Amino acid sequence: MNPAYAANLVNRRDLKPYLSSDQFEFRDSVNRVLTRHASPEYIRHCDEEKRFPQELVDVAAEQGWFGITLPEEHGGIGGYLDMAAYLEIVAYHTIALARFWNANVNMCGGxxxxFAPEHLKSEVLPKLAAGKAWLAFALSENGSGSDAASLTTHAVADGDDFIINGTKMWISGAVQADYILTAVRTDPNAKKHDGISLFLVxxxxxxxxxxxxxxxxxxxxRTCEVVYDGVRVSKDSIVGGLHVGWKKLTTVLSKERIALSAMCVGGAQAAIDLARWYANERKQFGQSIIDFQTVSHMLADMQTRVDAARMLAFRAAKLLDEGETCDVESSQAKYFASDTYVQVATDGIQIMGANGYSAEYAMQRHFREAKMFQIFGGTNQIQRNIVARALKS
Ligand SMILES: Cc1cc2nc3c(=O)[nH]c(=O)nc-3n(C[C@H](O)[C@H](O)[C@H](O)COP(=O)(O)OP(=O)(O)OC[C@H]3O[C@@H](n4cnc5c(N)ncnc54)[C@H](O)[C@@H]3O)c2cc1C
Structure with a gap:
């Protein structure tokens, strides 16, 4: 693919109201590192072999990227615009690293x-920032997905400890995790949203x-089932206080939506750039297929949608950095960007014909990966519910 396309993404003019020259330089450095270490062949190999991209994660750790948004006193740096600026470029090269970063840093690290007591922060956060400890976030269960607060995994006090029993589902990165931040019911008699606690297990x-x-x-x-069969944990591993985990969780979830929207924008831009490159190269009926208006208009619509999604993502990140509430804006960004990614990958396959459907090219992977984003982080129907609720007067 044409390397000038990635350079265009790094330096986009429409991001000037959002990013400083330092942040543009940072994007440039992320792009250069990933151009070297996240080749299309490597990314394809990890996907096909279901293989964790250890070498790439090591590079990201060396670069200090696992400290982004974490507190400076624990080895972190930067805010949510830095996160969006970074994740867009990462996802352009690799959704895998972006997802791993999000689960570790944004969900658990955040x-x-x-909310964690000081001893847990100083034990775990510096290791996370240095890439020496990994985390996963366990909320969903077989019986509780969108209705996450109806979770049944429970913890019962036993002296200074708690004993956890239950099964979590769809937990991203659990295979690598040293700790799993786990939402459990600690008061079975409380209302659904009360009586939930977070344990770092x-x-x-x-x-x-x-x-x-x-x-x-x-x-x-890998996305995993995690079974807790009489797991004993100390009461000191509670994050955010006993029985009040749900309220804490909701603040984490809106940050996740912003991260996911930036990732969708980066992934979708990569899909467009692949389709654009292909449409310029591929000749039928004696001309490049981009010269057929039906093809070029598809590309125009794809780019316009992604540009709009990018603005929603950076708007939400800016609000968050400025300490504003952004529940609605982060939901808008998440559902619009992931719907856009799915649309762009679908159209990208159409533009590339059989090659788009072939494992040889990354477009089919975009198609498969884009779909995840409409489901996790709260389905797009749930995001629309949040936006719609705010419109009801
Ligand atoms: C690849 C992947 C990775 C994941 N990683 C994690 C992870 O790391 N940690 C974790 O805890 N979870 C994770 N999840 C789980 C994810 O958060 C849930 O799948 C998601 O919340 C939806 O729950 P569900 O799949 O049970 O669908 P359900 O809640 O059963 O929903 C099924 C359908 O009904 C719709 N629906 C449900 N309720 C409503 C409503 N009130 N209004 C309108 N429509 C509604 C949904 O939108 C959906 O279309 C992951 C999922 C995937 C696919």
């Missing part, structure tokens, strides 16, 4: 930084088993 604890699940895409970061 929750620990805000070491995966080496006796009674934990982690079983990868086969999915349509996202194979490099």
């Amino acid at each position: 929750a620990l930084a805000r 070491p995966t080496e604890s006796k009674g934990i088993s982690i079983n990868p699940i086969d999915l349509l895409g996202g194979h490099a970061i």
